[in-house]
Amino acid sequence: MANLRRWMAARQAALAHALGIRAPAHGGMWLLRVFFQPPRPGKPDIPALWALWIHQRAIARLGMGKRRTAGAWLWRLFVRPPQPRHHLAADPRKHHDTAPPAQVSWLRRWLDRRLEPAWRLGARLRRKIVARLPRPDWHRVGHGAEALSSRIGRIPFALPISLTLAVLTGVAISTTPLSFTGQVLLFVVVWAVLLVVRRIPGRLATITMIAISTLMAGRYIWWRSTQTLQFSSATEAAVGYLLYAAECYTWLVLALGYLQTAWPLHRKPRTMPGDPADWPAIDVYIPTYNEALSVVQPTVFAARSMDWPADKLRVYILDDGRRPAMRDFAAAAGVGYITRDNNRHAKAGNINQALPKTGGEYIAIFDCDHIPTRSFLQMTMGEFLADPQCALVQTPHHFFSPDPFERNFDTFRRVPNEGSLFYGLIQDGNDFWNATFFCGSCAVIKRAPLLEIGGLAVETVTEDAHTALKLHRHGYNSAYLRTVQAAGLATESLSGHIGQRIRWARGMAQIFRVDNPLFGKGLTLFQRLCYSNAMLHFFYGIPRLIFLTMPIAYLYFGLHVINTSALMIMAYVLPYLFVANVTNSRLQGRYRHSFWAEVYESVLAWYIVLPTTVAIINPHAGKFNVTAKGGQIAEDYLDWTISKPYVVLLALNAVGLVLGVGHLLFGDTNEPATVLMNMAWALANLVMLGAAVGVAREARQVRISHRIPMRVPATLLLPDGTTLACKTENYSIGGLGMVLPVDVPLEEGAHVGVCLSRGTRTYHFPAVVTRNVNRHLGVRMDDLSMERETQLIQCTFGRADAWIDWLDDERADAPLRSLKEVIEMGYQGLLRLYDAFMDAVDLIITRRQPRRP
Structure with a gap:
């Protein structure tokens, strides 16, 4: 074999010499020299220059990446590359106006071509119908409805009587059996009412939409519970009840979510006393463990510069890393430095250890990368002075750098990030029920109540939420101000993002196990429900995995997990899903676009199943992990370690689709509608899993300091x-x-x-x-x-107006447009998976090739 290899190398060298080819040479040069002789010495190689120019144009036009194999060239002739991630401009408004249009994939163009006739027909019908209908002033209608409801509310017993009648009517409608035609007609009527109500501004219209959604959910729940749970085998029963249990979880979370977000408080800051001499003394805690000094310094500088009397403001660095450089910086900056000889209980232990060493009446806490504005204390402290029972004031966690979802799909400041829903709506809804959570940073806590409950909670790894629960159990009030007063760095990589969410999920499950809000003294009913919903949210891992794998039960094994016809399933499940989606779009539109929750849950589901399950069984297992901030990513790469669960689930659903096509073409099934329904379900799973894989394709990031428009x-x-x-x-x-x-x-x-x-x-x-x-x-x-x-x-960072207009460029939610975006993300993710797979194959082949002597 070695002699043969040497002989072939000699023949190749002789042929190259005869054709005038210099080593090393690619295949294109060999082809070129077959038709064009090499130039004379000193003369330019015109054919080679033209070939190089054509080669570069082809690379740019086809979007070729680093992999330039024959298979890659053939693939790019038929499939467009993933949409490029543009570098973020300093001012997104300017960026959107001046940047070249992004490359549109064939999938989006195909969807546009196929759906354009339907859009046009729908638009024409809508214009004709609207032209014949009166055009009410919807704002006037909304104000009139609010005024009427206010007058009715002042009538004695009007509210409880109205609620009782509404509940009885809803139960009657929910439990009334209907035929397929009757159910479809009911949906048509409800949809028409919903489309009218969603145009009316005001909270009364929002409550009406919630009631309609609850009604359709009630019909689905009743039908699902009474008409679809008869199974022909033990296997079908086991799988069917597993799906039913997952659906029960979603119904519970949907109902609690409506309760939690139906009436956000929108609290305004209280005015401070005119004489600063009456303002209290405040300690500012900045806990740190292993973060770089360059991350901590801006926070310390901004904290020192907050608008507060200098003699009543004391800043402390709480260093659990025991670093001499941090001690020297604290001394040079004129701030306090507190450390300890152990790291017991992590951040909570760090703060508790500092409590007896400081004496401020109030404590402001900032993570070491959260830079406060100058107005932070003046915006938050008025609430304490107005309400002596107030023990906690929380403000949003705002991030001026993109998280992995925003960076890897280039949605930064165009689509609300994962945390926007919590800090934009849920916390505001919690505030209405006096159930604001402490989030560990960007908050002020009153010292006396904190000492009364024994300091920050150390029984769980989410010490912040558990501390708020203890304060509420002791009868103290809380407040939430939605105005952003500090900003920090988001997680840099998907692995770091998942690690942070694992800690949150484990901690919430621990609280649910050791200090369940449904039991014990001190909480109101609605506080119990708000806390319970926050904890139940992190148990979505198992239900989401069930939804991602359930279509294969029928496509692989022919199991009927819902014992009824496909048409009846569509008649009940589609109205429930459509109405819930439109209602949530009304509630969450500014803070969470439609279908993005499914993407987030699909990415995280696999990784939070084990932590939450273990925490329920053994709540004292697990440890606190620090979220890395301020990192870099040298080049694009697919995180195969993180992607493994997504790839496996994606492959299972893809094979299910192939089997479904086989059933339709070659099987003797008499249930084509059931096959198509499960194929559609598997296809939807492919979209979500493709998006999950796309997020795992980490985009290159070499910038350490992120630019902020100003x-x-x-x-x-x-x-x-x-x-x-x-x-x-x-x-x-x-x-x-x-x-x-x-x-x-x-x-x-x-x-x-x-x-x-x-x-x-x-x-x-x-x-x-x-x-x-x-x-x-x-x-x-x-x-x-x-x-x-x-x-x-x-x-810069410390300006009072630094983050006022930060979200101005984010678009309001439009469910159809959001669905289109998520489908495109899923497609881009599949392309990225293919590219990464071919890169890995090329690397393996290259490594196995024998080295030349």
Whole structure:
């Protein structure tokens, strides 16, 4: 074999010499030399240059990646590449206006072509119907309905009587059996009413939509429980009841979610006393463990600069890492430094250990990457002074960097992130029931109640929520202010994101086990329900996995897990799902787009099943894990370790689809509708799992300091001593982007000065030019003194209006558009999986090839 290999290498070298081919050469050069001779010495190789130009154009046009095998070229001739992830511009509004249009895949163009006639027909019918109908002033209708309900509410016993009649009517409608035709007609009527009600603004219309959704859910639950649970075998019964149990979980979470979010409080900040001498003393805790000093410094500088009397504000770094560099920084910055000789109970133990060493009446807590604005304390402390029983004021956790979902699918600041629903709506709904959760950061706690309950809870790994539960059990009040007053870094990778959610899921399951809110003293009924819903939410792992695998029960084994016809299933389940989706779009539209919850749950379901199950069985198992922040990703890659469950589930559903096609074409089944229904279910699972795989394809990220848009006046000091008035475009830690009114000949590396204002004061910062393109100037501010670093944070992250208009560019939810986006994400994810698989195959082949002598 070795002799044969040497002989072939000699023949190849001789042929290359005869054709004038220099080693190493790719296949295209061999083909070129078959038709064109090499040029004479000193002459340009025109055919090779033309071939190279055509080759590069083909790579750009077809979107070829690093893998350039024959199979890859053939694949790209028929399948367009995944949509590129554009670099985020400093100002998204400018980015959307000036960036080139994103490449549209063949799937989206195919969907557009197929659905366009239906859209046009629907639009024409809608215009004709609307033209013949009166056009009411929906805002006036909403105000009139609110006023009427208010007047009725003042009539004695009107509210309880109305609620009783509504419940009795709903039960009667829910339990009335209907034929297929009757159920379809009921859905048509309900849908028409829903489409009218959703146009009416106001809370009364929202409550009406919730009632309609509850009615349709009730009909489905009654029908599902009484008409579909008769099975022909023990296997069918076991699998069927498993699906039924998963559905029961979703019904419970849906009902509790409506209760929790139907009436958000929208609390406004209370006014502080005019004399600062009456303001209380506050300790600011910044716990840290292994985070880099560059992450902690901005938070400390911003905390020192909050608008509060200096003699009543004391900042402490709580260092569980026992690092000399952190101690030296604390001394230089003029803040307190507290450490301990162990890490028992992690963050909760760190804070509890600091309590007896400080004396402020109130304690503000910030994670070490959460940078507060100057107005944080003045916005939050008024609530304590107005309500002596208030023990906790929580503000949102806001992130100025994209999380893995936003970065890997390029949805940052266009689609609400995973946490937007909790901090935008759920916490506001909890506040109505006096059930605001402590979230571990961006909050203020009153010292006396905290000491009364023994400090932060240490029995679970979610010490924050458990601490709030204990405070509420002791009769204390809480408050939630939806205005963003601090911002931090999101998790950088999907593995870190999943690790954080695993801790949350384990901790909530631990609380449910050791301090169940449904039992014990001190809580109101609605506080119990709010806490229970928050804990039950993290048990979605098993139900979601059931939904992702249930179609294969029929497609693989022919099991009837719902014992009725496919048409009856569609007649009951589709109205329930459609109405619930539209209602949730009304409730959550600003904070969670339709169908994105399924994507989030599909990504996390596999990983939270074991932690929650173990926590229920043994609540003391597990330990606290620190979420890594401020990392980098050198290049795109698919996280195969994280992706394994998604790939397996995806393969199971894909094989199910193939089997379903086989049943339709070659089987003797007399249930084509049932086959099609399960195939549609498996196809929907493929979309969600494809999106999950797409998220696991980590996008390259080399920027450590993220840019944040900010348009404020600034002054540029040029090297020749002249000044130029301009505006800032964006900022980051140690950097600034500016828009100049005229072209200025500044080379990269030139030294300039920048003046920024905070209130009535102006600060000067020396800077170095990093870019100067089309009147867009970027500067870097290195080697600043600690005083100037503090001033820079005050003028950027610490501004009171730093995050006021952050969400202005996010679009409101439109269910059909959101469905289209999620389908596109699933398709992109499948393409990314294919690319990563072929890359892995190429790498294996390359490694197994023998090395040349």
